[in-house]
Amino acid sequence: MSKLLSPKEMRLRFRENKDVISTSGLCDGYLQANMIILPAEYAFEFLLFCHRNPIPCPIVDVIEQGEGSPSIADADIRTDIPKYRIYKNGELVDEVLDIKAYWRDDFVTFLLGCSFTFEKALNEAGISLLHQEMNKVVPMYQTNIKCRNAGRFHGSMVVSMRAIKKDLVEQVIAITEKFPHAHGGPVHIGDPSKIGINDLSMPDYGEFTPFSTEEMVPVFWACGVTPQYVGLQVKPSIMITHAPGYMLITDRKED
Amino acid sequence: MSKLLSPKEMRLRFRENKDVISTSGLCDGYLQANMIILPAEYAFEFLLFCHRNPIPCPIVDVIEQGEGSPSIADADIRTDIPKYRIYKNGELVDEVLDIKAYWRDDFVTFLLGCSFTFEKALNEAGISLLHQEMNKVVPMYQTNIKCRNAGRFHGSMVVSMRAIKKDLVEQVIAITEKFPHAHGGPVHIGDPSKIGINDLSMPDYGEFTPFSTEEMVPVFWACGVTPQYVGLQVKPSIMITHAPGYMLITDRKED
Numbered sequence: 001m002s003k004l005l006s007p008k009e010m011r012l013r014f015r016e017n018k019d020v021i022s023t024s025g026l027c028d029g030y031l032q033a034n035m036i037i038l039p040a041e042y043a044f045e046f047l048l049f050c051h052r053n054p055i056p057c058p059i060v061d062v063i064e065q066g067e068g069s070p071s072i073a074d075a076d077i078r079t080d081i082p083k084y085r086i087y088k089n090g091e092l093v094d095e096v097l098d099i100k101a102y103w104r105d106d107f108v109t110f111l112l113g114c115s116f117t118f119e120k121a122l123n124e125a126g127i128s129l130l131h132q133e134m135n136k137v138v139p140m141y142q143t144n145i146k147c148r149n150a151g152r153f154h155g156s157m158v159v160s161m162r163a164i165k166k167d168l169v170e171q172v173i174a175i176t177e178k179f180p181h182a183h184g185g186p187v188h189i190g191d192p193s194k195i196g197i198n199d200l201s202m203p204d205y206g207e208f209t210p211f212s213t214e215e216m217v218p219v220f221w222a223c224g225v226t227p228q229y230v231g232l233q234v235k236p237s238i239m240i241t242h243a244p245g246y247m248l249i250t251d252r253k254e255d
Numbered sequence: 256m257s258k259l260l261s262p263k264e265m266r267l268r269f270r271e272n273k274d275v276i277s278t279s280g281l282c283d284g285y286l287q288a289n290m291i292i293l294p295a296e297y298a299f300e301f302l303l304f305c306h307r308n309p310i311p312c313p314i315v316d317v318i319e320q321g322e323g324s325p326s327i328a329d330a331d332i333r334t335d336i337p338k339y340r341i342y343k344n345g346e347l348v349d350e351v352l353d354i355k356a357y358w359r360d361d362f363v364t365f366l367l368g369c370s371f372t373f374e375k376a377l378n379e380a381g382i383s384l385l386h387q388e389m390n391k392v393v394p395m396y397q398t399n400i401k402c403r404n405a406g407r408f409h410g411s412m413v414v415s416m417r418a419i420k421k422d423l424v425e426q427v428i429a430i431t432e433k434f435p436h437a438h439g440g441p442v443h444i445g446d447p448s449k450i451g452i453n454d455l456s457m458p459d460y461g462e463f464t465p466f467s468t469e470e471m472v473p474v475f476w477a478c479g480v481t482p483q484y485v486g487l488q489v490k491p492s493i494m495i496t497h498a499p500g501y502m503l504i505t506d507r508k509e510d
Contacts (some may be wrong), residue, residue, distance in 0.1 A: 044299035044363075048317055051306060062303055064406060108299075151319060 007073065007249045011080035017097050020082050022245040024116065031072070031254050032247040033060055033111040034224040035081060036231060037099075037240040040065050043108040045151030049230065050110065052148040056157050056226035058181045060250075063109035070111055073250040077109050083243035090235035099240055107240075114224050114247060115160060117182035117254050121175050129162050130209045137245060138162065139203035140223050144196030145187065147230065155230040159187060159220040161200065163211035172219060188220040195220065205244070262328065262504045266335035272352050275337050277500040279371065286327070286509050287502040288315055288366040289479040290336060291486060292354075292495040295320050298363040300406030304485065305365065307403040311412050311481035313436045315505075318364035325366055328505040332364050338498035345490035354495055362495075369479050369502060370415060372437035372509050376430050384417050385464045392500060393417065394458035395478050399451030400442065402485065410485040414442060414475040416455065418466035427474060443475040450475065460499070 005013070007027045013019045023032055038046055043065070050057035061070045068076050079098040086094040086102055096102075115138070119129060131138045138160045145157040164172050169189065177185035188195045200218060201208045205225060211218075228241050242248065260268070262282045268274045278287055293301055298320070305312035316325045323331050334353040341349040341357055351357075370393070374384060386393045393415045400412040419427050424444065432440035443450045455473060456463045460480060466473075483496050497503065 040299070044295070044302060047299060047302050047306065048319070051302065051314065051317070059306065062306070064303070 007251050010249055011073070011075050014082045015076065015079040015098075020097060023082065023247045023249055024245055027249045029254055031060065031250045031252040032114050032116050033072075033250055034114050034227075035077065035242045035248050036110045036112070036227055037107050038110070038231065038236055039104070039238060040106040040108055042152075042234070042236055045153050046110065046227075046231065049147070049150035049153040050112070050227065052150055053226070054180070055184055055187065056147065056222035056224065058113035058183065059110060060113050060181055061111040063111070065108050066105040070109070070248075070250070072111070072252045073248065075248065075250075077248070078103050081242045081246060081248050083246040085241050085243050087232060087236075087239045087241070089237065090232045095243060102238070102240060110227075111248060112224050112227060113179075113181040113183065115183055115221060116247070118176045118179045120254065121179065122172060125171065125175055127164075127168055127172060130211060131162070131207070134209050136209060137206040139200075139208045140205040140225055141192070141197045142204050142229070147226065152234045153230050155233050156196070157187065158204070158223045158225040158229050159195070160206070160223040161203070161218050161220050163209075163216040164219045165215055166217055169217060169219065176221065183222045183224070186219045187222050190217055192218060192220075262506050265504055266328070266330050269337045270331065270334040270353075275352060278337065278502045278504055279500055282504045284509055286315065286505045286507040287369050287371050288327075288505055289369050289482075290332070290497045290503050291365045291367070291482055292362050293365070293486065293491055294359070294493060295361040295363055297407075297489070297491055300408050301365065301482075301486065304402070304405035304408035305367070305482065307405055308481070309435070310439055310442065311402065311477035311479070313368035313438065314365060315368050315436055316366040318366070320363050321360040325364070325503075325505070327366070327507045328503065330503065330505075332503070333358050336497045336501060336503050338501040340496050340498050342487060342491075342494045342496070344492065345487045350498060357493070357495060365482075366503060367479050367482060368434075368436040368438065370438055370476060371502070373431045373434045375509065376434065377427060380426065380430055382419075382423055382427060385466060386417070386462070389464050391464060392461040394455075394463045395460040395480055396447070396452045397459050397484070402481065407489045408485050410488050411451070412442065413459070413478045413480040413484050414450070415461070415478040416447075416458075416473050416475050418464075418471040419474045420470055421472055424472060424474065431476065438477045438479070441474045442477050445472055447473060447475075
């Protein structure tokens with residue numbers, strides 16, 4: 001039933017904790033966003049990091065200091081995401097359904113594009129994805145692809161991997177390149193060792209599904225986990241994110 | 256003779272004050288950039304303003320707090336621009352050949368794309384521009400086109416105007432759209448009153464050259480003066496810019 005609700009209706013259910021579910025597949029056609037909240041003292045350096053690394057960190061909105069509502073959704077960022085993670089000094093300390101108890105007036109909120117957008121475009125072109133078929137979280141890996149530094153923020157790119165049938169790779173590239181605000185085209189195709197991944201079957205995040213290397217090739221995209229991973233290296237006094245898969249559903253159409 | 260010097264050689268002449276000249280037409284093929292320096296306390300809001308208004312404010316580089324060298328030029332930002340302007344509390348207080356006496360460790364430097372890039376592309380397509388033929392500064396106007404606010408930074412867009420022969424307008428649009436880091440395609444074509452300009456012959460900056468409205472149509476582009484104009488409205492304790500027409504010549508090729 002939730003599938004038929006509007007973004008506003010769905011967010012209200014999250015606000016009232018009537019649903020605590022992954023947003024994958026919800027509110028078909030509407031942009032979903034990664035969220036990172038940092039105190040103002042980190043805001044310039046983090047924004048610059050995103051500006052310098054737009055493929056892993058495609059900013060779709062910034063909510064200024066102390067404000068709670070984005071421009072791309074009639075939402076309250078403190079309550080309208082189904083689940084949040086609280087990190088202090090780089091360590092996960094809490095997982096909560098709203099962040100009212102943690103909210104501070106010096107918080108700046110960053111919303112970033114996510115790969116749900118291009119996955120849907122691939123599905124619509126008739127291209128199925130293994131992790132969806134298996135109902136798993138897409139596998140993600142830390143790589144040796146260096147991001148451009150900005151102040152205290154530095155580190156390597158995190159990528160997601162999708163195995164694609166060899167004769168579909170060209171089409172998959174063309175489709176995903178159309179979504180620069182959702183990580184765009186692949187950053188690597190083929191040999192994982194070329195980007196510092198030793199064992200595809202051991203992702204750093206998410207779950208691996210075996211595939212036939214005769215028929216399929218691993219394709220890697222920049223991943224929205226990158227800014228979270230890089231953010232945590234800085235060990236900020238506090239950093240708040242959405243829980244993985246529990247995104248902000250915006251009022252903006254994907255196209 | 257200066258026309259044949261490399262960017263590095265030209266910048267060294269500026270550093271040693273051997274030349275104090277407009278950079279228009281110098282170091283053919285190399286990107287030139289607008290420069291704005293602000294204290295760190297304004298940096299997040301100004302970067303966000305540029306991010307939200309990429310057409311008038313196309314960032315090509317940011318030099319972090321206290322650093323003096325950009326990534327796009329082997330340059331010292333304090334000496335290698337031919338002429339600088341110093342503003343305090345929104346008022347012009349000095350025009351100088353280097354800023355060593357004003358330099359502070361909390362300064363952040365923003366470099367932005369400039370319309371020299373697309374003017375050159377138009378020239379190469381055989382399209383001449385009136386202000387170049389008359390050796391004048393392109394006319395610029397404040398408009399009623401609102402920029403998106405960011406913190407204390409808010410205001411309207413400044414545009415530059417070039418009169419274009421009617422049968423060339425389509426071609427001019429196509430060429431300038433290829434340069435998103437140099438303001439991209441026009442923001443308006445035709446009636447100046449539609450964007451809040453009452454009298455084309457009275458520009459707010461630069462110089463007007465009369466043209467035949469039978470043969471030509473006024474075409475308006477977002478202008479790099481916008482961030483300076485908006486910046487000054489905030490009346491920052493100090494803000495430093497290049498003097499108009501005296502840009503930073505970078506080591507980056509325009510294409």
